[in-house]
Structure formats: C-alpha cells, structure tokens
Amino acid sequence: MHAPLPRLLATLFALMLLAAQPARALNVKVHTFTLDNGMQVVVIPDHRAPVVTHMVWYRVGAADEPAGKTGLTHYLEHLLFKGTKKIKPGEFSKIVKRHGGNDNAFTSRDYTAYFQRIAKEHLPLVMELEADRIANLQLSEKDVKTELEVIKEERRMRTENDPRALFSERLYAALFTAHPYRRPVVGWMADVEHLTLADVMAHYRRFYTPANAIVVVAGDVTPEEVKKLAEKYYAPLKNTAPKTIRWRTPEPPPLTERRLTMRDPRVRQPTFQRLYVAPAYRTAKGKEAHALDVLAEALGGGTTSVLYRKLVVQEQVAAFAGAFYSGNDRDYGTFGIYAVPAPGTSPEKLEARIDATLREVLANGINEKRLTRTKNAMIASAIYALDSQFALARIFGSALTADSTIDSVLQWDERIATVSGEDMLAAARKVLKPANSVSGWLLPAPRKTASAAQATPAKAMPAARAPAKATSGEERKQ
Amino acid sequence: MHAPLPRLLATLFALMLLAAQPARALNVKVHTFTLDNGMQVVVIPDHRAPVVTHMVWYRVGAADEPAGKTGLTHYLEHLLFKGTKKIKPGEFSKIVKRHGGNDNAFTSRDYTAYFQRIAKEHLPLVMELEADRIANLQLSEKDVKTELEVIKEERRMRTENDPRALFSERLYAALFTAHPYRRPVVGWMADVEHLTLADVMAHYRRFYTPANAIVVVAGDVTPEEVKKLAEKYYAPLKNTAPKTIRWRTPEPPPLTERRLTMRDPRVRQPTFQRLYVAPAYRTAKGKEAHALDVLAEALGGGTTSVLYRKLVVQEQVAAFAGAFYSGNDRDYGTFGIYAVPAPGTSPEKLEARIDATLREVLANGINEKRLTRTKNAMIASAIYALDSQFALARIFGSALTADSTIDSVLQWDERIATVSGEDMLAAARKVLKPANSVSGWLLPAPRKTASAAQATPAKAMPAARAPAKATSGEERKQ
Numbered sequence: 001m002h003a004p005l006p007r008l009l010a011t012l013f014a015l016m017l018l019a020a021q022p023a024r025a026l027n028v029k030v031h032t033f034t035l036d037n038g039m040q041v042v043v044i045p046d047h048r049a050p051v052v053t054h055m056v057w058y059r060v061g062a063a064d065e066p067a068g069k070t071g072l073t074h075y076l077e078h079l080l081f082k083g084t085k086k087i088k089p090g091e092f093s094k095i096v097k098r099h100g101g102n103d104n105a106f107t108s109r110d111y112t113a114y115f116q117r118i119a120k121e122h123l124p125l126v127m128e129l130e131a132d133r134i135a136n137l138q139l140s141e142k143d144v145k146t147e148l149e150v151i152k153e154e155r156r157m158r159t160e161n162d163p164r165a166l167f168s169e170r171l172y173a174a175l176f177t178a179h180p181y182r183r184p185v186v187g188w189m190a191d192v193e194h195l196t197l198a199d200v201m202a203h204y205r206r207f208y209t210p211a212n213a214i215v216v217v218a219g220d221v222t223p224e225e226v227k228k229l230a231e232k233y234y235a236p237l238k239n240t241a242p243k244t245i246r247w248r249t250p251e252p253p254p255l256t257e258r259r260l261t262m263r264d265p266r267v268r269q270p271t272f273q274r275l276y277v278a279p280a281y282r283t284a285k286g287k288e289a290h291a292l293d294v295l296a297e298a299l300g301g302g303t304t305s306v307l308y309r310k311l312v313v314q315e316q317v318a319a320f321a322g323a324f325y326s327g328n329d330r331d332y333g334t335f336g337i338y339a340v341p342a343p344g345t346s347p348e349k350l351e352a353r354i355d356a357t358l359r360e361v362l363a364n365g366i367n368e369k370r371l372t373r374t375k376n377a378m379i380a381s382a383i384y385a386l387d388s389q390f391a392l393a394r395i396f397g398s399a400l401t402a403d404s405t406i407d408s409v410l411q412w413d414e415r416i417a418t419v420s421g422e423d424m425l426a427a428a429r430k431v432l433k434p435a436n437s438v439s440g441w442l443l444p445a446p447r448k449t450a451s452a453a454q455a456t457p458a459k460a461m462p463a464a465r466a467p468a469k470a471t472s473g474e475e476r477k478q
Numbered sequence: 479m480h481a482p483l484p485r486l487l488a489t490l491f492a493l494m495l496l497a498a499q500p501a502r503a504l505n506v507k508v509h510t511f512t513l514d515n516g517m518q519v520v521v522i523p524d525h526r527a528p529v530v531t532h533m534v535w536y537r538v539g540a541a542d543e544p545a546g547k548t549g550l551t552h553y554l555e556h557l558l559f560k561g562t563k564k565i566k567p568g569e570f571s572k573i574v575k576r577h578g579g580n581d582n583a584f585t586s587r588d589y590t591a592y593f594q595r596i597a598k599e600h601l602p603l604v605m606e607l608e609a610d611r612i613a614n615l616q617l618s619e620k621d622v623k624t625e626l627e628v629i630k631e632e633r634r635m636r637t638e639n640d641p642r643a644l645f646s647e648r649l650y651a652a653l654f655t656a657h658p659y660r661r662p663v664v665g666w667m668a669d670v671e672h673l674t675l676a677d678v679m680a681h682y683r684r685f686y687t688p689a690n691a692i693v694v695v696a697g698d699v700t701p702e703e704v705k706k707l708a709e710k711y712y713a714p715l716k717n718t719a720p721k722t723i724r725w726r727t728p729e730p731p732p733l734t735e736r737r738l739t740m741r742d743p744r745v746r747q748p749t750f751q752r753l754y755v756a757p758a759y760r761t762a763k764g765k766e767a768h769a770l771d772v773l774a775e776a777l778g779g780g781t782t783s784v785l786y787r788k789l790v791v792q793e794q795v796a797a798f799a800g801a802f803y804s805g806n807d808r809d810y811g812t813f814g815i816y817a818v819p820a821p822g823t824s825p826e827k828l829e830a831r832i833d834a835t836l837r838e839v840l841a842n843g844i845n846e847k848r849l850t851r852t853k854n855a856m857i858a859s860a861i862y863a864l865d866s867q868f869a870l871a872r873i874f875g876s877a878l879t880a881d882s883t884i885d886s887v888l889q890w891d892e893r894i895a896t897v898s899g900e901d902m903l904a905a906a907r908k909v910l911k912p913a914n915s916v917s918g919w920l921l922p923a924p925r926k927t928a929s930a931a932q933a934t935p936a937k938a939m940p941a942a943r944a945p946a947k948a949t950s951g952e953e954r955k956q
Binding site (some may be wrong): 065066067068070166167170173174177178180183188189190191194247248249250252255256257258259260261262263264434435440 | 543544545546548644645648651652655656658661666667668669672725726727728730733734735736737738739740741742912913918
C-alpha cells in the first residue's frame with residue numbers, strides 16, 4: 001500500500017474477501033460497459049449517502065512480474081503517487097484530501113488497484129486525475145531512489161521483523177513448486193534492491209493501458225452519469241501495449257509431501273500451519289470451491305468449529321486451532337489448517353491429533369445440522385460485510401482482475417446454500433492429500449545454535465506455554 | 479542435447495566435471511584473445527593427433543530464461559540444428575559428418591554449447607558454419623512445431639518416466655527458494671508446451687550475439703592459425719543485442735530446514751538424498767570450494783570413504799552411501815549426501831546414523847592420512863580425465879560461460895593440494911546446517927492409495943531389499 005491502511009482495517013478487508021462474497025439477498029445491481037479502447041467500467045449504485053468510491057484496477061499483480069524482478073508491481077504502485085506532466089510528486093493525494101476525500105492503493109498477486117472515496121460531485125475530478133496517471137507518469141531517478149528506500153523499509157517492517165511473516169513467505173514458496181504464487185508480493189529483498197527506473201517504466205507501459213484496466217464506481221451515481229464521465233475522461237486514452245496473455249507456469253503434477261521447520265529466537269511458542277494447493281473459485285469444477293469454503297468454515301471457522309472443539313475443548317492438545325480456504329486468486333486456491341499446541345503437548349502429538357480429526361471428517365463427513373448452520377452463518381456474514389460501499393466495489397474489481405465474472409460473484413450465496421455434505425466430502429478427498437501439501441512448524445530457536453547436523457523438531461523444542469495467533473493466508477498481501 | 483550422447487558418455491562427462499579440473503601437472507597451455515565485436519576466443523594446442531575440437535559457447539542457460547518460459551534455452555539449442563539462409567534444415571550435422579566429423583550440443587543452467595570434432599583441415603568449414611548460424615537462423619512454424627514434439631518426448635523419456643529424475647527435479651525445486659537453479663533445464667512440461675516461435679526468436683536475438691559467445695578450439699592448431707580464421711569468420715559478425723546483465727534472484731537468507739517425501743509405484747526401494755546450498759567455485763571465499771570438494775570425496779567418494787565404511791561396512795545400515803560436491807555452476811554450488819537403507823533398516827534409523835556420522839566428522843575432522851590420500855587421488859583423477867581434447871575444451875568453456883576464469887581452472891590442483899583439515903572443517907561447519915538443506919526420501923508407493931490424511935514415511939514404507947544407484951547432482955543436465 002502507498003500509505004498503509006491501519007493493519008486492523010487491512011485484516012478486516014482480507015477476512016471479508018476470504019469469507020464473503022455478495023449475496024443475492026443484498027439485491028446488489030451491477031452495471032457494466034466497455035469503452036472503445038477496451039477499458040471495462042463497472043457501476044454499483046448505492047444511494048445511502050452522497051458519496052462515491054472510485055477504483056481503477058489493473059490486471060497486473062506480482063504473479064505477472066518478469067524473472068528476477070519480484071516486487072516490481074508493488075514498487076510501481078508506490079510510484080504512481082509521484083507526478084505526471086500536470087501533477088507534482090505527492091500532489092495527487094493532497095488534491096483528493098483537499099476535496100474531503102481519501103485515497104490509497106494495494107497490490108496483490110493478480111492485480112494492482114487505486115481508489116478514492118469522495119463526495120459525489122468530485123467524481124469528475126478523481127477520474128481526471130486517474131486518467132492522467134494512466135498515461136502520463138513522470139519519474140525522476142530521485143523519485144525511484146527515494147521510494148525504493150520506502151519499500152525496502154516496508155519489507156523490513158512487515159516481513160523481516162516478523163517471524164510469522166517470514167514463515168508464511170517460506171511456506172508459500174514451498175507450497176507452489178513452479179507457479180509464481182510462490183513469490184512474495186512485496187518481492188525478495190535482493191530483487192527489490194536491484195529494481196531500476198527502466199524496469200518500472202517497462203512494466204508501466206506494458207500493463208497500465210486502458211484495455212488492461214477496469215474502473216469500478218460504487219456510490220450515489222447512475223450508470224448513465226458514469227458512462228458520460230467515462231466517455232469524457234477515459235475513452236480518449238490510447239493503448240500503449242498489445243493485450244497481454246497472462247501466462248504463468250502452472251503447477252506440475254503434485255508428487256511430493258513437503259515439510260518445513262523454521263526456528264527463530266523471537267518466537268515464544270510453536271505454531272503449526274499446513275497448506276494445500278486447491279482449486280480457486282475461477283478454476284474449480286462445479287461447486288468444488290464453494291464446498292471447500294464451507295468445509296473450511298465448518299472445520300475451523302471459529303470456536304464452535306470441529307477442529308477447535310475437538311482439539312482445544314475436548315482433547316486439550318491445542319491452545320488454538322482453525323482452518324481457512326482462500327479461493328479468490330486467479331489460478332489456485334489454498335486450503336489451510338493451523339494450530340498452536342497446548343502447554344505440555346508436543347508438536348508431533350498435536351499434528352497426529354489434527355490428522356486423526358481430518359481422517360474422521362473425511363470418513364464420516366460433517367453432520368447435517370452443523371452444515372446448515374455453517375452455510376447460513378457464512379451467507380449472513382457476507383451480507384453484513386458487504387454493507388460497505390468500499391467492500392462492494394472491491395469484490396467486483398478483484399473478481400474481474402482475477403479474470404472471474406460478475407455473475408460468479410452474484411451467484412455465490414445461492415451456490416453456497418446448495419453445497420451438500422457429499423459435495424464437501426468429494427472436494428475434501430480431492431484436495432486434502434499429502435502430495436498437495438506443505439506442513440510447517442515455526443519454533444522457538446533452540447538454546448544452542450550452530451549445530452551442524454540435522455535435528456528433528458521434537459528433540460530441539462521446548463513445550464508451548466501460551467496460545468499465539470496463527471497467521472492467516474491473506475497476510476502476504478501488501 | 480540435439481541427438482543425445484549415449485547416457486553413459488554423458489554421465490562420464492558429468493562426473494569429470496564434478497570431480498575434475500585440469501591440473502598444472504598436465505602442463506596445459508591456454509591462449510586467449512578477444513575480437514573487436516567482443517567475442518572471446520580460447521585456444522588449447524594439443525598436437526597428439528591431427529584433429530580439432532571446435533566449440534561455441536553462449537552465456538545463456540536455463541537460469542537466464544524469462545518468467546513462464548522454462549525450457550526455452552534447451553529448445554533453442556535444438557532449433558539451431560534447423561536451417562539458415564544457406565543451410566537447409568538438418569544439413570548442418572550432415573555436412574560435418576560428410577567431412578568425417580561429429581557434432582552435438584548441450585544446455586545447462588548457465589550456458590549453451592555447440593561442438594564439432596573434426597580433422598584439422600576442416601576447422602575453417604565448421605567455423606564458417608557456426609558463424610552462419612549465430613547470425614542467420616531461419617525457423618518456420620513447422621520447424622518449431624516438429625521440434626517441440628521432440629523435446630516433449632525427451633522430457634517424457636528422461637524425466638516423467640524416471641521416478642529418480644522426478645525426485646531430483648523436485649529436490650532442487652525445494653533446495654532453492656528463489657534462485658532459478660530451482661527450475662529444471664529441460665523446463666516444466668506445461669511451460670514447454672506453450673513455447674512459441676516468437677519466444678524462441680526473442681531469446682536467440684538477445685543471447686546469440688558475438689559479445690555473448692566464447693569460441694574454444696582445442697587440438698592440432700597454433701593460436702596464430704586460429705586467430706587468422708577467427709578474424710575471417712567471426713570478426714565480421716555484428717552484435718544484435720546490448721550486453722546482458724545476468725541478474726538472477728539470489729537466495730534469501732537460509733531460514734528453514736526442508737523435507738520432501740515422494741512415493742511412486744515404480745520405485746522398488748527407498749532412496750535418501752540430502753542437498754545443501756553451498757558456495758560455487760566462483761563465489762566461494764578462499765579455499766572454501768576446494769575444501770568442500772575434498773570433503774565430499776573423503777566423506778562419500780567411493781567404497782573407501784567415511785560414509786561408506788561406516789554405514790555400509792561397519793554398521794550395515796546402508797546398502798549404499800555417498801556424497802558429492804558440485805561447484806562449477808555460476809551462482810551456487812550443491813553439497814549432497816545420498817544413501818539406500820540396508821534390508822531391514824528403516825529410513826529413520828539410516829538417516830539418524832547419517833546424521834551421527836556427520837556430527838562425528840564435524841567434531842573430529844578427517845584424519846591426515848585419509849586427507850592426503852584423497853587429495854592425491856582427486857588430482858590424479860583430474861589429470862586422467864583431462865587426457866581428452868574434448869574434456870579440455872569443455873572445462874574452459876564451461877568455466878568462462880559461468881563467469882569464472884581460466885586461471886581459476888589452472889590453479890585448481892595447486893589449491894586442492896593445500897586444503898587442510900581445518901579448511902575442510904571450517905567449510906563444512908558453514909555449509910552443513912539444517913537451514914541450508916532439503917532432505918528427501920523417494921519411497922515405494924504404499925499399497926493403498928488416496929489416503930487423505932498425512933502419513934509419515936516410517937509407517938507407510940516397506941524395508942529396502944537391494945541397493946539402488948543414487949541420483950547424481952548432474953543428471954538434471956540436458
């Protein structure tokens with residue numbers, strides 16, 4: 001992010017994206033049209049207050065970066081807040097603020113997005129500003145040097161200084177064998193340090209072009225008004241690059257069960273995390289992704305979930321346990337399980353009990369009552385989460401830049417409602433296989449270091465003392 | 479390779495590269511000069527027979543490929559045997575053969591090389607041919623389509639059909655977290671299937687340019703003769719691309735101990751392999767790489783080595799055990815340990831005994847007598863291996879395309895001779911750390927498949943029945 005949203009807010013959005021897709025119950029109306037230059041415009045009328053959320057989304061994320069240039073997309077996002085021919089460096093956000101609005105940006109594996117929230121009468125202003133920086137970015141050597149220090153510091157703060165973030169980074173690098181989702185969005189530090197003005201401008205020209213952009217306007221507007229403005233500000237923009245084919249190395253067949261152990265002196269207690277490569281909403285067959293979403297919620301969505309009740313409440317081998325499914329990325333989803341051992345429980349024992357619980361669920365399924373309760377809760381929570389103009393705009397922008405569709409978002413609740421116990425079991429049996437997975441333990445560093453031969457986790461590790469918050473699958477997003 | 483050398487021969491060369499660097503004792507004289515267009519020429523006179531070995535090396539290997547285009551370098555190598563304006567598709571090798579010579583090519587992580595062995599009077603002919611295909615490659619859609627099927631079949635034959643090759647591929651993918659040495663030289667199948675004529679030509683124009691090439695001529699020639707010919711055939715070539723900066727994402731700090739288990743019904747008995755990221759000859763400090771080379775040989779270079787005597791002969795827990803160091807790549811080396819359990823020994827027990835042996839070596843070192851014997855044997859074996867014109871030409875070509883120097887090759891034996899027990903221990907303690915490593919077990923598939931919850935290797939695996947040949951670190955080379 002440019003000027004990072006408070007972490008809590010970011011986490012909230014991340015959780016919303018994980019758990020929530022808009023429900024028909026919301027009665028959301030989404031309008032869309034495409035300008036002659038190929039730019040898609042999406043309008044979501046929301047007349048509760050005289051404000052608009054204006055977003056420009058580009059179909060370029062960290063997974064689209066050239067070899068050896070990790071972090072380039074995120075770096076470019078920062079640099080869009082420098083100047084153009086008309087706007088001085090740093091002026092963009094000041095102009096928005098002066099008109100009572102606020103703005104920011106974010107980068108993921110699949111997209112880069114810029115947004116402003118502002119009174120409806122200033123929509124023309126922010127459109128003019130965005131149209132200007134799609135075409136006219138001007139960067140000096142000084143701009144890129146200064147900003148490089150900012151993103152290096154961002155990486156230090158959020159990743160190097162946080163063993164859980166480092167652990168998560170390495171887990172994803174081990175989960176994906178060949179696909180670029182294995183690379184961190186913020187980039188590997190050594191790559192980031194070597195990014196140049198030439199790299200940035202090549203990336204900008206290739207991807208920041210109208211046919212590769214999607215404008216989303218949610219708020220107190222009609223589709224007709226937005227169309228008129230889009231024709232005025234965005235239609236005149238010319239494409240600077242041919243339409244990009246988004247080729248990313250697909251995963252080779254899953255052949256190996258992987259395992260990873262990280263020891264860090266800053267860690268107080270062991271944390272377990274297992275990730276499975278899963279289908280994404282876009283790539284799943286039938287209701288597979290919906291079924292995995294429901295399964296994750298039933299299995300580990302809170303203190304009433306199967307894993308929590310079994311491992312924390314009944315067996316008391318875990319201080320914390322949960323599961324998640326992340327299916328909104330373009331090419332692959334992730335199914336995750338995490339846990340913290342209870343005091344006196346060894347990592348091996350906890351992991352064995354997790355596996356036993358999974359085996360039981362795979363053998364017997366989830367009971368009908370719990371299934372219905374879970375689905376209802378998910379739909380209700382989606383409706384609640386999307387009672388926000390920003391969340392509404394974001395859900396459609398992220399779906400479209402991940403090459404999904406508006407309909408797939410709009411039909412989410414209906415399809416969730418029809419997920420059966422059988423659907424869930426079929427998806428679980430397909431995905432929860434050892435060869436799809438990496439299992440990781442983040443452990444306190446052993447007292448004596450530099451022992452050269454291998455040591456197994458079991459022997460080198462003190463027992464856990466207190467619960468720790470597990471990392472979520474979305475923390476990697478910048 | 480274009481028309482693959484018999485596997486045995488290929489393995490022999492690989493072993494030579496692993497174990498051997500030319501010794502002063504050989505009294506090799508190496509001459510070098512650079513043409514005005516930046517092409518370097520290396521001449522190694524060898525007057526034992528009236529023949530020459532002519533090689534053209536390009537500083538481009540699999541580690542230089544763009545994102546999503548793995549296998550492109552190897553594909554291009556194959557396509558160089560199609561035609562030019564003057565030479566019809568497939569004619570190149572026929573002309574060489576008609577003049578009593580033979581030719582081929584090979585691709586590694588760091589380079590692509592083409593060679594001809596031919597009577598000395600035909601050196602002008604092969605130079606003319608190579609100069610032509612540096613500049614004038616002509617490919618039709620039909621050429622690239624036909625050859626794509628050839629390299630897909632090559633991958634199927636050598637990799638997909640061989641569980642050990644698949645296992646080795648995944649081990650390297652797990653060993654390197656970010657550096658492109660994690661990618662197979664032949665490419666991931668899904669990438670290979672999507673390579674296009676446009677990809678190939680862009681790669682060709684970028685890297686097949688005189689300033690990025692090194693010509694090596696070994697044989698019955700004088701430097702003066704070669705210079706005259708090089709001025710005639712190679713000096714007129716124009717550069718088609720600016721000099722390339724070889725930026726490859728370096729490895730992030732080693733933080734995690736990794737582990738990988740692969741089960742395959744074609745596997746008869748378990749195999750263990752552990753790899754450590756190590757310095758390469760080019761990147762090592764002082765005598766570090768030489769020390770690792772000697773350590774690998776003493777530890778696991780044959781049936782008299784420490785690992786073999788301890789695990790196979792004395793403790794009888796292994797049917798086979800060994801170690802290797804591979805230090806000739808440009809950016810990183812690899813230190814490897816491999817073993818096959820003896821009948822009745824569990825993988826866990828064998829691995830524990832390997833670790834115990836390593837701990838002992840790290841604590842007590844290798845005795846002086848063994849050290850001296852090992853170094854002498856290595857130097858003798860290098861001298862023996864390089865009693866071959868082809869090996870001589872190859873060693874200098876590979877060193878130079880990996881951005882190393884002629885001197886570093888020439889000083890190898892002197893430096894090996896001075897490696898002390900202390901040097902070895904210091905290098906071992908630096909490299910043989912869990913966080914530098916991946917440990918892998920290749921196991922027979924369990925009788926019942928599709929068990930969804932995780933199973934540990936120990937429980938699912940029958941005991942070994944007979945020794946198997948362990949995979950070597952060079953088998954990945956195409």
